[in-house]
Amino acid sequence: MRRLTSVTCLLALAALALLGGCGEPQFSDAEKKTIASMALSTLPSLKPDTTNRYADAPAAAALGSTLFFDVGMSRDGTVSCSTCHKIDRQFQDDLPQAVGVGHTNRRTMPLAGVARNPWFFWDGRRDSLWAQALTPLENPLEQAGNRAAFAHYIEKRFGERYERIFGPLPNLSTVPANASPLGTDAEKAAWNVMAAAQQDDVNRVYANIGKAIAAFERSIEPQQTRFDRFAIDLATGAKPEGDAAFSPEEILGLKLFIGKANCVTCHNGPRFTDNAFHNTGVPPVEGLPPDRGRVDAAAQVEADPFNCLGKFRDGDDSACRELRFMVKDGPQIMRAYKTPSLRGAADRPPYMHAGQFSTLEEVVAHYSKAPPSVEGVSEVHPLDLSDRERAALVAFLKTLSD
Amino acid sequence: MASIWRYILAGLGLAALLVGIVAVVYLRLPHSVSGPDLSRSKKTSNGLFVASFEPERGVVRQGELQSWLLTLKTAAGAPVEGAAITVSGGMPQHDHGLPTSPQATDYLGEGRYRIDGVKFTMGGWWQLHFAISAAAGSDTVVFNIVL
Numbered sequence: 001m002r003r004l005t006s007v008t009c010l011l012a013l014a015a016l017a018l019l020g021g022c023g024e025p026q027f028s029d030a031e032k033k034t035i036a037s038m039a040l041s042t043l044p045s046l047k048p049d050t051t052n053r054y055a056d057a058p059a060a061a062a063l064g065s066t067l068f069f070d071v072g073m074s075r076d077g078t079v080s081c082s083t084c085h086k087i088d089r090q091f092q093d094d095l096p097q098a099v100g101v102g103h104t105n106r107r108t109m110p111l112a113g114v115a116r117n118p119w120f121f122w123d124g125r126r127d128s129l130w131a132q133a134l135t136p137l138e139n140p141l142e143q144a145g146n147r148a149a150f151a152h153y154i155e156k157r158f159g160e161r162y163e164r165i166f167g168p169l170p171n172l173s174t175v176p177a178n179a180s181p182l183g184t185d186a187e188k189a190a191w192n193v194m195a196a197a198q199q200d201d202v203n204r205v206y207a208n209i210g211k212a213i214a215a216f217e218r219s220i221e222p223q224q225t226r227f228d229r230f231a232i233d234l235a236t237g238a239k240p241e242g243d244a245a246f247s248p249e250e251i252l253g254l255k256l257f258i259g260k261a262n263c264v265t266c267h268n269g270p271r272f273t274d275n276a277f278h279n280t281g282v283p284p285v286e287g288l289p290p291d292r293g294r295v296d297a298a299a300q301v302e303a304d305p306f307n308c309l310g311k312f313r314d315g316d317d318s319a320c321r322e323l324r325f326m327v328k329d330g331p332q333i334m335r336a337y338k339t340p341s342l343r344g345a346a347d348r349p350p351y352m353h354a355g356q357f358s359t360l361e362e363v364v365a366h367y368s369k370a371p372p373s374v375e376g377v378s379e380v381h382p383l384d385l386s387d388r389e390r391a392a393l394v395a396f397l398k399t400l401s402d
Numbered sequence: 403m404a405s406i407w408r409y410i411l412a413g414l415g416l417a418a419l420l421v422g423i424v425a426v427v428y429l430r431l432p433h434s435v436s437g438p439d440l441s442r443s444k445k446t447s448n449g450l451f452v453a454s455f456e457p458e459r460g461v462v463r464q465g466e467l468q469s470w471l472l473t474l475k476t477a478a479g480a481p482v483e484g485a486a487i488t489v490s491g492g493m494p495q496h497d498h499g500l501p502t503s504p505q506a507t508d509y510l511g512e513g514r515y516r517i518d519g520v521k522f523t524m525g526g527w528w529q530l531h532f533a534i535s536a537a538a539g540s541d542t543v544v545f546n547i548v549l
């Protein structure tokens with residue numbers, strides 16, 4: 001009789017082990033599908049940018065790379081794109097807020113996969129990579145230049161290279177040394193007395209500077225990580241070997257990421273971003289100017305003469321649907337910021353749009369606690385993750401950097 | 403006596419095991435939870451029109467700006483022409499609206515209107531609300547889309 005009891009117990013244990021998944025199968029089919037959708041191998045090839053006809057021209061990319069690293073592309077000759085977008089630091093600068101000619105109010109964004117964004121900057125105040133590249137050039141806190149000075153500089157330093165790509169430079173001999181609709185009072189005054197055709201000539205050279213820099217930046221793409229090797233093995237049913245094998249903690253973190261912690265809701269796809277804007281209750285930084293995020297940026301991108309609907313776009317306006325159908329106002333874009341990619345994030349603290357959090361642990365703790373937003377409404381709800389769960393999420397995030 | 407109790411105990415154990423197996427198998431079966439109405443064709447709220455809503459290219463792709471077709475017929479089956487359509491929506495379980503502002507951009511004939519600028523940025527339950535104004539009057543309809 002004792003034997004019957006023990007046989008029953010054994011049977012029960014075996015059935016539970018089989019059905020409960022105590023053995024090898026660690027992920028459900030739904031989880032496997034989600035994990036596969038985040039693997040770098042599912043990233044489609046980069047689509048052509050019809051708004052920039054030089055986007056895939058090697059000579060434009062070469063000139064763009066020269067300009068990207070050239071400190072001559074600034075008011076005082078000390079700042080280039082690469083000052084903040086450091087080539088050996090994932091094209092970011094490790095600072096809570098970028099420092100160019102002055103101290104800005106936003107965290108420098110890394111550039112891997114940047115050409116795939118529909119919107120640029122944390123708040124999406126530009127709608128193309130080439131229009132984005134023009135913005136720091138004239139921002140008094142970044143490169144602090146002005147478009148007339150840039151046009152003269154291009155003619156003097158790179159005239160021949162420019163003309164081989166973009167055709168003849170306009171006659172700039174009567175263009176003031178410094179003039180811009182966005183500059184100092186003197187620069188604005190100088191701009192306003194220029195003939196419309198001359199303003200157009202300068203704007204055209206200026207737009208082409210952006211198009212060359214964008215052509216270069218298109219080559220900066222995300223790299224395969226441990227997570228991607230793990231995901232490929234999981235999808236093909238191979239046993240992950242070596243560094244592709246995940247520790248139990250990393251597996252727990254991945255399960256939380258795509259499950260209970262809801263991270264994958266916004267950090268989805270192979271770039272771990274939905275390319276959209278969300279208020280997640282990230283607190284403002286004391287001492288910085290008021291920052292309302294997307295709600296102000298929508299008006300800025302609409303007013304930008306270099307936006308997709310402006311006259312400096314190449315190709316037809318079918319490329320402008322993001323701008324055409326963007327959400328322009330409403331409570332949901334108050335203090336909303338773009339979902340950043342998480343690839344490489346573990347190696348580039350601090351985090352958030354103004355470097356509010358100095359570690360991934362702080363970031364995860366923020367989302368677990370989900371404090372209300374100072375303005376607008378946070379979309380995040382408290383998760384009350386345990387210490388072990390928060391540590392597991394951080395461990396998983398690190399697999400996106402190795 | 404003691405042996406009878408053992409038999410009862412073993413029987414109970416087996417019964418429990420059976421119940422457990424049935425429960426686990428049941429939980430693992432893909433069964434449809436009563437969710438939102440996913441039909442792509444329905445009467446508008448006051449029965450003024452019959453509305454159909456389909457992705458123009460047949461498939462819904464998360465994260466892509468897509469165009470959809472809204473087809474409007476009267477209850478009698480005649481195409482509705484010259485309708486003014488406004489679109490709103492969001493994710494009822496996430497308390498947020500749409501990531502884009504879709505618009506009726508073209509009339510394609512036979513009651514078909516192109517609704518362009520539709521984008522679903524995340525998985526889950528989305529709703530699109532249409533306010534329709536035509537010669538026959540004004541009405542609304544809501545379509546549920548689950549990704």
Ligand SMILES: [Cu+2]
Pocket residue numbers: 493496498524526
């Ligand atoms: Cu949502």
